[in-house]
Amino acid sequence: DTEVTQTPKHLVMGMTNKKSLKCEQHMGHRAMYWYKQKAKKPPELMFVYSYEKLSINESVPSRFSPECPNSSLLNLHLHALQPEDSALYLCASSQGGTGREQYFGPGTRLTVT
Amino acid sequence: GDSVTQMEGPVTLSEEACLTINCTYTATGYPSLFWYVQYPGEGLQLLLKATKADDKGSNKGFEATYRKETTSFHLEKGSVQVSDSAVYFCALSYNNAGNMLTFGGGTRLMVKP
Numbered sequence A: 001d002t003e004v005t006q007t008p009k010h011l012v013m014g015m016t017n018k019k020s021l022k023c024e025q026h027m028g029h030r031a032m033y034w035y036k037q038k039a040k041k042p043p044e045l046m047f048v049y050s051y052e053k054l055s056i057n058e059s060v061p062s063r064f065s066p067e068c069p070n071s072s073l074l075n076l077h078l079h080a081l082q083p084e085d086s087a088l089y090l091c092a093s094s095q096g097g098t099g100r101e102q103y104f105g106p107g108t109r110l111t112v113t
Numbered sequence B: 001g002d003s004v005t006q007m008e009g010p011v012t013l014s015e016e017a018c019l020t021i022n023c024t025y026t027a028t029g030y031p032s033l034f035w036y037v038q039y040p041g042e043g044l045q046l047l048l049k050a051t052k053a054d055d056k057g058s059n060k061g062f063e064a065t066y067r068k069e070t071t072s073f074h075l076e077k078g079s080v081q082v083s084d085s086a087v088y089f090c091a092l093s094y095n096n097a098g099n100m101l102t103f104g105g106g107t108r109l110m111v112k113p
Helices: none
Strands: A004-007 A010-013 A018-025 A031-037 A044-050 A053-057 A064-070 A073-079 A087-094 A102-104 A108-112 B003-006 B011-014 B019-021 B023-026 B032-038 B044-050 B056-059 B062-065 B075-077 B086-093 B101-103 B107-112
Touching (some): A010 A018, A018 A031, A031 A073, A044 A064, A044 A073, A053 A064, A102 B044, B003 B086, B011 B019, B019 B107, B032 B062
Parallel strands (some): A010 A108, B011 B107
Antiparallel strands (some): A031 A044, B003 B023, B032 B044, B044 B056, B056 B062, B086 B101, B086 B107
């Protein structure tokens, strides 16, 4: 099973709302990632969790707050977003180590109004 | 720094035509190389990978060979189908913190019946 699941599939939120994106994997992977993807662009890395600890934050604004409650779950808490934050948010996981591929979820399409 | 360059699309082909999508990379060490595919409205799927020079990755009729001398990892398929229409991303990664991916810009492939 190489599945990464993400919920919700679509999300529309106002600039004053608070919402959360959820990601789950049951492959025993120790690294999990959040990416942001704008139309016709490659994914941009936001955060990396390794062994449930935040290891990389790519200078992401504080209105995005990641959380890793356990080794299978990854959340992204959203607050006071801007319209330019509208994008596809992708979660991925990896076993880690040399040449270890990342497995991506289907993404959450976020629209900020 | 490391970078990945792909041919710009869109690439438009007729069904059963041969496909080549060029990918070259700049790297200071010996990365692993990947091709990911993204179908409309979906996340990224790993298509194939190669972890060392002269390795050939293959999957679903697609192939790519890790060419260290030309720093290339071109994607090829002998006979494309309409269902191959998607965006293809070339990427590299090292065994570094978080096993991070560096993506190329993506190449959109459109296959017409």
